[in-house]
């Protein structure tokens with residue numbers, strides 16, 4: 043039975059009315075079904091911290107899929123069910139709510155995904171990573187708004203502590219090592235003394251985690267507001283070396299991440315840009331090892347490879363007095379985040395400036411005439427059409443011509 047303080051008015055104040063109404067109905071309907079439903083995890087933590095978080099995670103002591111199907115009728119949204127996991131997602135307008143059946147977990151082998159079976163909210167909370175993420179709020183009539191805090195999560199929030207629930211937490215699931223650092227740095231908290239000890243002890247357990255899960259954790263970190271805080275801490279604790287021993291979470295990286303943010307503001311930088319900066323000091327072979335260790339998707343792998351190739355061209359790119367068409371030829375075809383990473387990382391202002399010229403201007407320059415236009419002007423069909431188009435493009439890049447008429451005049455001159 044839920045115990046403790048009531049957060050109904052906090053919910054009312056901090057969450058959009060539509061979500062509050064939805065939760066209230068969910069409680070009513072669960073009640074008529076003889077089930078209990080709770081708001082759990084990160085949103086409860088952030089509610090108590092007064093921070094915005096509208097990602098509702100609901101846990102049902104009962105059947106989450108059936109309940110979701112009933113709730114769907116309320117808002118005419120979309121439902122996606124995952125019968126294998128007994129979970130469902132409801133989406134309507136700009137909202138998305140996850141519903142899961144309360145479950146207990148057992149880890150047959152460290153690092154693998156756990157075996158799960160339906161259970162109570164108490165067991166569901168006991169399988170979670172940190173006390174601050176292991177709280178729930180009752181939504182049923184009579185219990186609406188009541189905080190369930192079995193592990194002292196609220197107290198740890200007050201004292202800014204990240205604490206695991208039991209000794210084997212990181213052994214069972216070493217992704218929690220990365221999660222712990224992420225929360226610690228995001229919230230400006232501290233790993234509680236014993237938790238820190240366990241975390242250090244279990245760093246080798248990161249080897250039990252699949253590439254896909256590690257990559258997901260890295261993407262979450264690079265999606266944080268200040269990922270360099272996490273990488274610095276990860277370096278200090280020897281966790282970063284588990285991604286690749288040559289990676290550095292140092293002041294240089296912090297400075298470059300900050301510059302990347304300024305450059306892409308108001309949007310946050312692409313993950314690919316952060317990744318290219320993180321991997322910037324790696325050699326070819328080290329980069330290939332990182333790519334396979336994380337099983338990076340093709341586009342991210344290409345960004346890292348492009349970044350290395352571009353790094354080897356920086357000297358050339360710094361040559362004084364290079365024509366725009368030469369710059370274009372040097373940079374054409376490389377991925378944008380790789381170019382941006384090099385413009386930020388290069389120590390040559392001239393090279394950086396040339397990369398920026400390409401990204402901001404040259405790559406958008408096109409010619410107006412088409413192959414058909416050229417034939418109409420009297421050029422015979424054949425491979426030299428392509429060559430003429432390239433020459434016109436070059437003349438446009440170098441500012442020798444600026445309009446369609448200039449292009450026509452130039453072609454006519456060539457024909458004379």
Ligand code: CTP
Nearest residue numbers: 083084085169170171172175176215217218221
């Ligand atoms: N969780 C866990 N162990 C993991 C991953 C998740 O115990 N390895 C639990 C935590 O209780 C967490 C919840 O599942 O609160 C949901 O996970 P997730 O969506 O990743 O995190 P949030 O808590 O929503 O936090 P945020 O998205 O703000 O990082």
